[in-house]
Amino acid sequence: MKYATILLTLVALSSYAQNTEVYIFDISIEQEFVMISNGKNVSNNPGYDSQPSFIDNNTLVFSSTNNDQTDIALYNIKKDKKRWVQETQSSEFSPTKVINEDAISLIKQGLDNTQKLYKYGINDSTQIALVEDLIVGYHTWINGETAALAILENNGLSLNIYNTKTKENETVVTNIGRSLHKIPKSDLISYIDKSEPQWKIMSFNTTSKSSDFIINVIESSEDVFWTSKGILVTGVDNKIYKFEPNKDEDWVKIGTLKDESLTNITRISINNDTSKLAIVVDNK
Template sequence: MQKQFISTLIVFVLFSSLAIAQTATDLIVIDAKANGNKFHLETNTTKILTDRNLYDNQPSFINEKQMAFSAADEKGNHDIIIYNFEADKFTNLTKTSELNEFSPAITDCGLYVSAVTVEEDGKQRLWLYPTNFGEPELLYDDIEPVGYYDWYDNRAAMFVLGSPNKLIYPFSKEDILTISQNVGRTVKKKPKSSIITYIDKSDKKEENGKIRYAIKGYDLKKKKTLEFGYTYPGSEDFIWLNKNLLLMGNEEELFYRKAKRSSWESAGKIDLASYQNISQMAYSPKLRKLVVVMDRK
């Protein structure tokens, strides 16, 4: 177990937000509504969903009632947990002492929750975990180490660690497209489209001492690159609220903008005395819930 922990730590330090040796994080939930080009955050509904001095991170809604996330136990093992908003209940989707699972997401078919799994030998590949709690399946045996990803047309666009890091999409086992290189940790499909969006770290500019990276997209149908402006200064995690709006966090404040515009607008602050630094986020338009990850002070 000690050997496994060391190899896991070495791999994930390279991904910063996936690293095991990091500040404890919790999931915070707030009622929110994205409507066309506007986003409203009801800050008076802010609720701490997880309250542990451990790692609870990488939220992802998997249906109209449930969200998946990665959570560490006291021994440093990471599993995928399912939270049911209707029942207010947490359930382990995985409970594997020999493996560590990160970055859960529902597959296009809805039958599996995918996860980046760190295996006993340190390999970091994409696995599928059936929602009926059946036996997991390895998806791409020869693509690793995978860091982040999202789904389009039953295939995963994957951030693969290397020199430099690259974003790939496997049309087939023999036809693997390199979308971009030197990419950031956010990989998100634009809703209701064939566009995979990502951060291009080769395209950046400085503003008041903070870096803004280009948000770009690749249309997998039309096979062309698109541009969606730049990140909020000093931030790297973004999500799509709908097909029009992008959302980012900086310190304790949330910012949104229309994808075709350059200026970010404040949606409000999450004012919790014991928390700071918004990072990853997930939004459910059906539940009208926003879940954010924040560091414990």
């Protein structure tokens, strides 16, 4: 527990030391060509702004520095307005839409440096603890009651499958990265395997409890995202790459950000109808 506390403190300090911004772009995909245009800084905020996630085609949530801590910001694309989901005394990270609910799940960092999985109402002040007995780093939903968690333990992150109703928990893979995603049109989730120097993107089958290789990460870029059509995308420097599992090819560059000042993509997200691209740029 001492190690975990130190690690959590370092995570918090590194977040506040960063100067990252969240940008949204229009995207248009025509076969192998992608048009990326109309970039807009939607965080426009000193400090740490990161972990963007679309909760619908026109609404983005992300972690954002607010009065020396981190709260969850909600940005309405059509109205070009930003508001805080809830302003609390704790810091919140990794907002994700809860399946079939008007709520988001997130990592809540307590004043005692605990990191628990909570559910917050988007339009009300409700807060419900979902996972309290583990140190949660990142998460994604498998279904309405089961989540894949990246848990801080044994000097790193492990992949756990956790049922929020029954509280059943199982560690299934160790030494993983922070990027966890439900793979669209399947019952699989993807994770980053860091057990060897060459990091790999793997799929995990929650029924058979088995993992399969998808593709190596590109240039140590561990932050990836699945589009609704089952295409894997990632960002390196100012370039966007894709990988289609059903095609016999490697990563393919599909776009470049025209603004030369946006050169260090650290996070990426795309909305369900593939019309909006959100990225995080690290302004070092």
